Amino acid sequence: MNFGFTEEQQMLRDQVRRFMQDDLPLTKVRTLARSGIVDRELWQKIADLGWLGLTTPEKYGGLGLSWVDLTVVLEEAGRGLCPLPIVSHALTIEAILTVCKKKQCETWLPVMAAGGAICTLALYDDPHWLHPEGVTLKGKPVRKGVRIHGTKPFVADAMSADYLMIAVWVDDHLYLAAVSKDQVTIQPQPQMDLTKPVGNVNFDEVVIDDDMMFRLSRKQLAWLTDLGATAVTAEAVGAAEAVHAMTVKYASERVQFENVIGKYQGVKHRLADMYVDIESFKSLLYYAAWTVNNSRQELPRAVSLAKGYAADAFAQIGIDCIGLHGAIGFTAEYDAQLYLKRSKWVRPMYGDSDFHLQRVAILGGV
């Protein structure tokens, strides 16, 4: 029985944290996020550090590590609001491992691990329905391929992706279509959290070859959704800790009525409650991440407990951390607002609390 990290994982954490401090401080995050494009030099750097092929099997050029290791990276990335599309890339790797054949894995995964391509995964079109019917993009079988005409909305990191895996219905079956950015047009969509760029992908009578179409079962769709929820919750843990620490520091320094405000119970108790919440969804998330490689059948319940907790708790933490700062927290210049926006972004991604808690009820036999 050991519910803690290994020394190697601790070193990985230190490495990511150093990278975020040295190469991607929040001033730089702001600049990069405003530009909306990925700094390819940084992308190459994290590829060289191994983070882009962390969970990729060694035979496909990765490190063959687990989702617990990935969690360590995502937690630290989230702490610094890293705008690099690590989550989209990692989920695409899992999608390829899930639906593709050996041939594609051998061709694509080593390139992805080496930083040679940025990839993203787009599952649902409906803004608030994580269900096969929530995929509405449709393709039509044509000779040797599928013709797609229409728009895939809500595609994470679409503007920087070289390749996209897009969920689409063809007749009565769901597929993931492997698409190159050259086959489609992409429109960025303004959204609260600039560190999580999103675009709409337009297909104008695009024909995708049969060998780029991969059947996606309902079970596989659910699996990828659960991995998505695990990944965004891992980032949420780091982000929540960061904004909480920022607010604790402020409360320890800001003097009003001749005392630092952290002395007042109205302030300190709220900060204590936030600590309780963060500790708790962190523990639940670690367990969920562990199940990915060790107890797959437990992932749905485990991740729903974690995301069900984090979705609302982090959103409230985002709001209250601004509130405890007072007017300074409301300014664009102060960093707390960036975390408030992330907390709102996290809430619906791969399922809000209602989605997850209703699922917990079903899985719990109610």
Place this chain on the structure above:
Amino acid sequence: MDFDYSTSEEAFRQEVRAFIKDNLPPRSERGPDFLNEWLRKVRARGWVGFSWPKEFGGGGGGLVEQAILREEMSLAKAPPLGTSFMGLAWVGPGIIQYGTQDQKQRFIPDILDSKVTWCTGYSEPNHGSDLASIQCKAVRDGDDYVVNGQKIWTSGAPWAQWIILLVRTASRAESKHKGITCLLVPMNSAGLVVVPIENMAGDRHFAEVFFKDVRVPVANRLGQEGDGWKVTVSALANERSSIGEVTAMFDKLDTLKELVQHTRKNGKPSRNDPAVRRRLATFEMKIAAMKYNGLRYLTKQIRGEPLTSETSVNKLHRASLEIEMDDFAVALTGQAGLHLRGSDNAVDKGTWAKSSLNWPNVVIGGGTPNIQRNIIAERILHLPKD
């Protein structure tokens, strides 16, 4: 990360299960001597005071085995491992840590053998949460202390044989914390009077305890004069891990789900109401959080990393669940939820109604939620004391 247990830990789990199978008959088959027999047997196994050093009669067991033991016992809804609850929870560990050789020999065996029950004399009429300000006074007179003053909210006082008592031996002005001393006092001492208090659930398990010129031999002092605060703080930190608690709470959640299956509201089954379903899931979420928080903290302990006050995290969850789960059951069943044992309309013989009135036992005893928040804010987040 690894949730598997080692071969020897697994073997221990099997040993506990086998013991339970052999020694825990169904309720209907338990004779009048069952509990005494049970206590004797678990004692013989070294499972009472499981983690206490063997030289004092404890089990000398490890943290993981202790967690396994508690989990299995809780899963089997087994009787307690010893009935000297406060003795096992903190009086015993306190005596092992601070007691004299004589005190250890005198008190520890009786605690392990469930022969003696203890109560805890901390709170006073004017000092509950602000424990360090107590006024109950002890003055040295030869080989005795002479105690005068009053304690209150003393759980178990009506039947306990001994009390672990905090008294003031130096004025508050001299030293708020250092002026406190810990004494071990027989409840049948001359001048000690217990007046039970009826609580809102109609029970009388806590009491006022009055001391008028009660003489306590200096030999019954735990630690040095002025060490009382130190002894108390470390004793409170010695509270049991939450593993067994979590199993019991999952169990209670199952009972609650069972209740939901048979309840209707507005003529419709409550189990289909999304608000009801979400509420149950929220309970499950918090209990699971307690479980995995507990395992994370246990891992820290095993690795020898110091725990600061992380246990306050689970105490806050426990407090809110303790109130909310019973209250949810009462609300779920409408008017019938209000009915007590004896009413033809009572739900589950009124157990939900009754326990919905008993939450302060857990929520206020041992530190109110706001005290837990202070502890987290000050000791973990390092915010200033208020």
